[in-house]
Structures are given as C-alpha cells and as structure tokens.
Amino acid sequence: MAAAAAEQQQQGFRPLDEASLVAYIKATPALAARLGGRLDALTIKEVGDGNLNFVYIVLSDAGSLVIKQALPYIRLVGDSWPMSRERAYFEASALQKHRALCPDHVPEVYHFDRAMSLIGMRYIEPPHIILRKGLVAGVEYPLLAEHMADYMAKTLFFTSLLYNSTTDHKKGVAQYCDNVEMSRLTEQVVFSDPYRVAKYNRCTSPFLDNDAAAVREDAELKLEIAELKSMFIERAQAFLHGDLHTSSIMVTPDSTQVIDPEFAFYGPMGYDIGAFLGNLILAYFSQDGHADQANDRKAYKKWILKTIEDSWNFFHKKFVELWNKHKDGNGEAYLPPIYNSSELLSLVQKKYMTSLFHDSLGFGSAKMIRRIVGIAHVEDFESIEDASKRASCERRALNCAKAILKGRRQFESIEQVIVHVQSFDRD
Amino acid sequence: MAAAAAEQQQQGFRPLDEASLVAYIKATPALAARLGGRLDALTIKEVGDGNLNFVYIVLSDAGSLVIKQALPYIRLVGDSWPMSRERAYFEASALQKHRALCPDHVPEVYHFDRAMSLIGMRYIEPPHIILRKGLVAGVEYPLLAEHMADYMAKTLFFTSLLYNSTTDHKKGVAQYCDNVEMSRLTEQVVFSDPYRVAKYNRCTSPFLDNDAAAVREDAELKLEIAELKSMFIERAQAFLHGDLHTSSIMVTPDSTQVIDPEFAFYGPMGYDIGAFLGNLILAYFSQDGHADQANDRKAYKKWILKTIEDSWNFFHKKFVELWNKHKDGNGEAYLPPIYNSSELLSLVQKKYMTSLFHDSLGFGSAKMIRRIVGIAHVEDFESIEDASKRASCERRALNCAKAILKGRRQFESIEQVIVHVQSFDRD
Incomplete structure (x- = not known):
C-alpha cells in the first residue's frame, strides 16, 4: 500500500x-x-x-x-x-x-x-526570529520557558496513554511507523555516528580530535547511548515533535512558535524535552565565545540557566496538572479504580516524572554530544570565529554532556543539573 | 481502511x-x-x-x-x-x-x-497433550526446557532490533498494532482487573477473599504493575506470541509444539518469557494439591524447578549465541563499528540480558497473580477439589509472585529465584 x-x-x-x-x-x-x-x-x-x-x-x-x-x-x-x-x-x-x-x-x-x-x-512574521539566533545574539525571552513548558506538556500529555485509550494510541503509532526514514536519520546522526568513525562527522579540529576519539572509545558512554537508542526506536510513549531544538522554534519576546516537526513519530517523551533543554545548555556553553567588551554575557548566562530551570519546572507542573485534571478520563495507563487515592496517584506521578526527568537528561546529553562531534553542528558554536575559543566552549559542553549522560539517574531536580552545568563552566 | x-x-x-x-x-x-x-x-x-x-x-x-x-x-x-x-x-x-x-x-x-x-x-496428534495437563498429571518432559528455550530465543531474537533494521521492525510493529483488541484484553485481565473490584474476578472464596483484597490495596504492587502495563503497551521490543502459558504448548517427551498465538504483537520480550516461567511456577505450587499416597510429587517438584532453571539458562545461552553469530548483520541496536570489542559487546549483552531477566520476572509474576485473583484460572489449581487445600497452594503462589514482582531487580540469577520460590513452599 x-x-x-x-x-x-x-x-x-x-x-x-x-x-x-x-x-x-x-x-x-x-x-x-x-x-x-x-x-x-x-x-x-x-x-x-x-x-x-x-x-x-x-x-x-x-x-x-x-x-x-x-x-x-x-x-x-x-x-x-x-x-x-x-x-x-x-x-x-x-x-x-x-x-x-x-x-x-x-x-x-x-x-x-x-x-x-x-x-x-502561516508566515511567522518579523520580529519573530529563530530562537537559536536570538540566543547567539544574547536576547532574553521572558516567556520562553512558560510557552515551551505549555507546548511540551500539552503535546506530550494529550498523545500519551495518560489521556488516550490503547486503541487510539496504537492507531497513531501505526500511522507514524511509516515515517521511519526520518527516524533512521536520527538514529544514525544522533545515536550512532558520533560513536564511530563516520564520513560526515566533524569537530573543531585539531583542538577536539582527541575529545572526539575519546567519545568513540568510551565504553560506559556507549552502554548508555545504546539504551537510549533502543528506547528511541522501541518505546511509543507519546507523539513527538522529533526535532525540538532551538532552530525549530521561532520567537519574539511575546510569542513562541514551534515549527518543522517532520521527524514526528511516537517515541519517548524525554527525547523532545531533552532536545530543548540540551540545546539551551549548548547555548549556555557558547556564551563565553560571544562575550566581548560591550557585553560579558554573564547576566545572559544566568538567564539561560533560569530558563532551563523554569522550562522543566513549569513543564512538570503543567503536565501533572493535566494529569490530575484528566485522571478520570479515557487514559489507559492509570485507571482510577486502581490508582484510587491521592496518595497513590501522587506516588505514581512521582515515579513517572522522575523517570521522564532522567530520560530527558539522557536524550538531552545525546543531542549535545552529536552537535559537537557529529555531522550537524549548531550556530551557537559555529559563529564563534576563533577556533581555539570555540573548541574550548565545545569541550566544556561535551564533558558536561558526557557526565550527565552517565550519571543522569543521580539527579533529583533540575536545580542539581544547573549546579552540575555550572561546574563545567571553567577553563 | x-x-x-x-x-x-x-x-x-x-x-x-x-x-x-x-x-x-x-x-x-x-x-x-x-x-x-x-x-x-x-x-x-x-x-x-x-x-x-x-x-x-x-x-x-x-x-x-x-x-x-x-x-x-x-x-x-x-x-x-x-x-x-x-x-x-x-x-x-x-x-x-x-x-x-x-x-x-x-x-x-x-x-x-x-x-x-x-x-x-496441522493436527498435533496424540500422544501430544496440552503441557498444563501433563504438569497436572505429573509427567516429566526431559526436552521441554531445551525446546522452549530454542523457541523463545529464535522467535524473540530474530524479530528484534538485534537482528532487524528499523525499517523492517517498524513495518511489523505497524501491522500488529491492528491486533489491539487482543492487547486490550490482556491489559484488562492481566494488568488491571486483578488490582480493582471487577465483575469477572474470582478467587477461591472465602479462603482467599482477604488475599484478593490485599492485592487491590497494595500500593507498592500497583506501582510496579503500572510500570509493566506501560511497558506492555509502549515497548515494541520483539514480535511476541503474546499468550505463552502452559496451555499454549503441546508436548510429548520428544516434541514441543507452540500453538494459539492470537495475541501476537510487538511487545517486551519479557512478557513471553515470563508467561512461560510464571506458569511453571504456578504448576510447582499446585503440586502439593495433587500429592497422594501413591505419589508425593516431591521428585516432580524438583523436576519443575530444574525445568524453570534450565529454561532461562538455556534461553540465555541460545539468545546470546544468536546475538554473537549475527552481530555483524543488519541489526540496528548495536552496530559493530561502535560495539567493536568483545569486552564491550559482552558488557552490552550482560546489561541487556539482566534487564530482560528482570522484565521476565516482573511479567511472570503478573501472570501468576492474575490466575489466582482474576477472571481466568488455571487447571493446575482448579483441579484440586479440596477448596481449602487449593487456597493454600494458591496463597503460596500469590505471595511468591507478589514478592518477585516487587523485588525482581534484586535477583541476579534464576538460581536465586528458585531458592526464593522454595522459601514460599511451606504451610
């Protein structure tokens, strides 16, 4: 057919x-x-x-x-x-x-x-620009975290088994299985190529040659990436955007518009959340490369960290609110006669959200790594002309991502992640 | 369409x-x-x-x-x-x-x-009988473990991402999403009804009334069953039989034939393995109800335990052998240029098999529980005429299953599970 x-x-x-x-x-x-x-x-x-x-x-x-x-x-x-x-x-x-x-x-x-x-x-008119360009330019978007939390909470919750019957869910899964070519592209460029010698891989050479080689030889990292890759392919948790980085978002200070969902498929929610958070962390580590005498970017770095923190916390809040609001609906995962007390529901939600948090950190790290040693790089770093300075920013991001990927299950809050990110922010 | x-x-x-x-x-x-x-x-x-x-x-x-x-x-x-x-x-x-x-x-x-x-x-001719009837009658099947290990290893390995490209895998997933009515039946009778008051639930009453109520009020158990239910629906790990209990298998001492895969779908491998092992454990706990002066069933109980042990260990061995044999094939999950040393491959396999073991124990326990307090019971217990004696056998099985479901991640080998099963085998 x-x-x-x-x-x-x-x-x-x-x-x-x-x-x-x-x-x-x-x-x-x-x-x-x-x-x-x-x-x-x-x-x-x-x-x-x-x-x-x-x-x-x-x-x-x-x-x-x-x-x-x-x-x-x-x-x-x-x-x-x-x-x-x-x-x-x-x-x-x-x-x-x-x-x-x-x-x-x-x-x-x-x-x-x-x-x-x-x-x-719709033509998403000026002054909308691609978020990544705004991040490179050092522009603050005070509503970004709230808007993205809203987008992620709604698109993920309403396409999951928390809201839908299995029948509707599997209908969607079957439909988007056909988008497999796009999924395979992701598998290759996010989960495979950065961990092997591959034709289109590149890095800021020669500065990061050893770092890229170290990624390819890191057994612990490869164990973790295998788990994420299998989850990416096997687990149809919700209907994802599939490519939710900061170039798939157009912004003004008042408006946030998500575009380009051509990688859409049913996959693990953490892949979308991680894409967004991971790309914000990349933006954070790129700021030192954009600092100049007029703007040391210190305040902006704080804003990025606050946006990362708020994005997860607002998402968490909105997602759980949707869950509570629709807990007596058609969702197959947690039937009300079974999860029948607020204590039990709260236990269940804590477990679910913790697991989602760790998935998001894992996928976010994978998305960071691939932007530094894989085929497609990001303007955040590419626009830093001094290659040595760029490499230094990229190395901090890479080391931070590797540590998060390996240790993600130890993090209990986004605040702990922020502290961790800052700990890599030294030369 | x-x-x-x-x-x-x-x-x-x-x-x-x-x-x-x-x-x-x-x-x-x-x-x-x-x-x-x-x-x-x-x-x-x-x-x-x-x-x-x-x-x-x-x-x-x-x-x-x-x-x-x-x-x-x-x-x-x-x-x-x-x-x-x-x-x-x-x-x-x-x-x-x-x-x-x-x-x-x-x-x-x-x-x-x-x-x-x-x-x-094919008419699976006499002396083939349904395995469950053989287990009730106390018949040993010396090749059962080896045959079932062979069946499970081949059907699961060759339909997983260890052997197939994502393209082929997702084609299969999409096709069997349409068998959703059968999946929903399983969701209801295995993962939902035993944990709530439901029309068709029954148990050996009044003996097990409190036990059944305790299942419905066990928060820890409900947390675990929710995780398994979501995995059952969301995770397309391999093409499963979907109902691999001991009445879906016909046997003679020389032959093992698996029938009735009408619940077939892409799901977590542990669901098939657990169905088989869990039903063997049910058979084990039923034996005291079948003991009489002519046969105390003690030797037979040992044979069942040995069969459980061998089934997992043979499966493990065959599955890893298939993996090693086909590691340079089309399987998407672990590409050879990445998992490029025997040490790393062995690490990866250990992680994979441990996770599969714990999934199997979880699903196996869930299948045991539902046969004692859910709609469909098993002849192993039903054929014990003395209700008090039957209830006593069932209670041991139920308590054993609850403990495995909650503590499955602590088990490192099937031998430890066997010791655990035996520890429940007292009045």
Missing part, C-alpha cells in the same frame, strides 16, 4: 521555483485567499536555511504565507543522500495535530498537497 | 458446524489434499477447550488436520463480550512467521481464510 501510494504520488510531483510557485498559488484557492487574492505583485523569498527542504516566504500587499516543499533528498548533502518526500505528509499532519492541542504555539497549516510534498502555512 | 476491510469480510463470514465444515473442506483443495482426498468418512471432533474459538479435529483414513475458527465474541463469556474475528488473521500470520524462524516447535498452517476467520493447520 505505502509503496503503491508513493508511486502514484511520484507522478504528480515537480519541484517548484519562484515562477512556477506563483502559478501554483494562483491555481490554489486556499492559498490565494490568504494573500487576499492580490497575486499580481507578490514578493517571494527563498529562505530554506535548514537541511532538508525549500522554504518560500510569499507576501502580497494583503496577506502572507509560507510554502515549504520537501525534495527527495537531504538538501545539506545533496542528492547523494535520498530521503522520502513523504516527510512532508508527516510534518503537515503533525502541525495539525499539535496545533489542535496547543494552538498558541503551533502555526496554522492552510493547505497540504501530498503529491507535491508541499505545505502552505 | 481497516474498518472497510472488516466490513467486507463480515459478508463472507458464516460460523461452521460439523456438516458445513465437511462441505468447506471438500471445496478447499489445500485442505482436501491433507486428508488424502478421502473425504467420505471423516471423523470430526470439536475440541475447543480454550476461551475464544471453535476448534475441530478432522481425520480421514489418509490424513488429518485441525480447523480453527474465530467467532466474533469471547466464547468463555459469550456474545456479551464481543471480540474481533480479525484475531484469526494475526494468529495465522504469527504461526507462519514463527514457524519460519523455528519450524521444530511451531505447527504448519495449511490454509487461511480471512473472510471466514478460519485456519486449517
């Missing part, structure tokens, strides 16, 4: 350029309407700075939208690394599913064309 | 009786051939002593076969408890899949008719 459907869709596919894009919009009422029908003087800008797709911003004098088209390979690498265009389907359906759960922080999809692997969606 | 397919199949379905069964066989060459075409003097016997289906043994003077037909409800309860006939499809496909992996211990499917929910398969 899947193969046959893919075959059919092959036929309707053509990659758009700016000219054919205009024709496409004119022929598509759902898109034309978003531009107020003013289609004769469109401004079109290609802005796909990600690794996988073409992204066009389309503006008329009466409206705006974004067109995102998936190509059958990874853009960063080129057509030597093929990648199913069906990821556009999973991205569109994930945006719709997550927006239904958390409309404040997920943009609207206006139009989806499966044959063309094309999504028409 | 699934609903539409189910609808279509509804139309071709009719429950067979002995007369219409003969007509069906005559019209089905794959079945007629197995009877040597000698269809005029068939002997037909309905033997469905299970809870879910009709089962006919069909003999001619030139051959034999079994016809199994699923009805759209649970036979034990009647049509008040509807149950999808599609389970026959999952059973047939599981038999075929498992037979391909372990032909010595899985019977051949001759014919499958999805519309009729009908399987034609």
